Amino acid sequence: VFNMVDESLIKNTIKANEVTPQTARRLVDHLKSAEEAGADAILVTCSSIGPAVEAAQQFLNIPVIRVDVPLADKAIGIGSRIGVVATLPTTLKPTVELIEARAKLAGQEIEVVSTLCEGAFQAVAAGDTETHDRLVTAGIRALMAKVDVIVLAQASMARAANAIPEDERTVPILSSPQLAVDATQAVIRKL
Structure with missing residues (x-):
């Protein structure tokens, strides 16, 4: 197990408000480097660059897991009204699109209701986790009250969700970290 981090991927995506060809190419370079370093599978943990992760798979000979695919699959298995909460528009759009695509693939009719927590990302980036958590x-x-299940579009939002007591949760609140790790382990076991 090894970890590669390149914060420029998310920074460039936020700045451009989309994944640019340059960011996608840089991602492919990192994924190829991981493959060449001996990785058996790769888990990409940034939801904002998810579409580029899917496109990059064609350039690799090992599985690449998009962090939010297991999350989307679990959500569509729970209910047809799916809430998506995000702190960045660059994460909200690809997460909603992924959930819709996975539901279509599964032959399920769904409705996605989304919320962008304005200012939350900026707060956490400035070190103000209290404001971030309050907004999330x-x-x-x-x-x-509007959905059957809530999806947290970013792994970093899980801490805020944990502040809501279990007895106040009227629907399941899903976050990607454990689901993605479980999916990655399942892929590796099959190799």
Whole structure:
């Protein structure tokens, strides 16, 4: 197990408000480097660059797991009204699109209701986790009455969700980290 981090991928995506060809190429370079270093499988943990992860698979001979695919699959297995909470528009759009695509693939009719927690990402980037968590928690609570399940579009939001007591959760609140690790382990076991 080894880890590669390149914060320029998310920074460039946020700046351009989309995954640019340059960012996608850089991602492919990193994935090829990991493959050449001996990786058996790769888990990419940034939801904002998810579409580039899927496109990059064609250039690799090992499985590449998009962090939010197991999350999307679990959500569509729970209900047809799916809430998506995000702190970045660059994560919200690809997460909603992924859930819709996975539902279509599964032959399921769904409705996605999304919320962007304005200012939360900027707060956490400035070190203000309290404001981030308050904004995310408010976004989650606002969606609870409207949906069957809530998807946190970014792994970093899980801490905020944990602030909502179990007895106040009227729907399941899903986060990607453990689901993605479990899916990656399943892929590796099959190799």
